[in-house]
Amino acid sequence: MHKPEPGEYAQSPYVSRYIEQVGEAPVLEVLARQFTEMQRIFGALDEEKSGYRYAEGKWTLKELLGHMVDTERIMAYRVLCMARGEKQPLPGFDENAYAEHAAYGSRPFADVLEEYRLVRGANLLLFRSFTEPMLGQVGNANGNNISARAMLYVLTGHEAHHLGIIRERYLAGSGSKQ
Numbered sequence: 001m002h003k004p005e006p007g008e009y010a011q012s013p014y015v016s017r018y019i020e021q022v023g024e025a026p027v028l029e030v031l032a033r034q035f036t037e038m039q040r041i042f043g044a045l046d047e048e049k050s051g052y053r054y055a056e057g058k059w060t061l062k063e064l065l066g067h068m069v070d071t072e073r074i075m076a077y078r079v080l081c082m083a084r085g086e087k088q089p090l091p092g093f094d095e096n097a098y099a100e101h102a103a104y105g106s107r108p109f110a111d112v113l114e115e116y117r118l119v120r121g122a123n124l125l126l127f128r129s130f131t132e133p134m135l136g137q138v139g140n141a142n143g144n145n146i147s148a149r150a151m152l153y154v155l156t157g158h159e160a161h162h163l164g165i166i167r168e169r170y171l172a173g174s175g176s177k178q
Helices: 013-022 026-042 061-083 095-101 109-128 130-136 148-172
Strands: 137-141 145-146
Touching: 013 095, 013 148, 026 061, 026 109, 026 148, 061 095, 061 109, 061 137, 061 148, 137 148, 145 148
Parallel strands: none
Antiparallel strands: 137 145
16 A cells, blocks of 8 residues: 555645655555554553553543544544545534543553554454555545545554653653554
């Protein structure tokens, strides 16, 4: 699978930044590496450490993981819709409203981590099933045209973005030696 061409997505800082986060490695390999790294990082945390937030008003590690689960579900759905030729516009979502209503902070950390594991595992199987013509299908998400391939890269870049934040802002202050 090749990196999306600029014509496969609306040129916006948001989309371009996430696509560039993936780099030149094959996207499915990046997703698999992220999966391993996320399990390593979060698998080393206990319930108490999962409640760490690096600043007032920021998500805890558990809430951030929940945000990543929600976002992966939404973006994977978009990839699936586009790969299947859906032409109806797909809505955007407010990540803060989702986080507020999700109650990830009150759930057992082990459950949130298992949910991440299951969602990413299922999505890896789904994404591996797509052919190049499927990935080239263009749909509309959040008011912008984008190919299934570009949306898959956005999903991957979103996780890369948050992995960077986890390393730089959370693990440095959580007492965790990752």
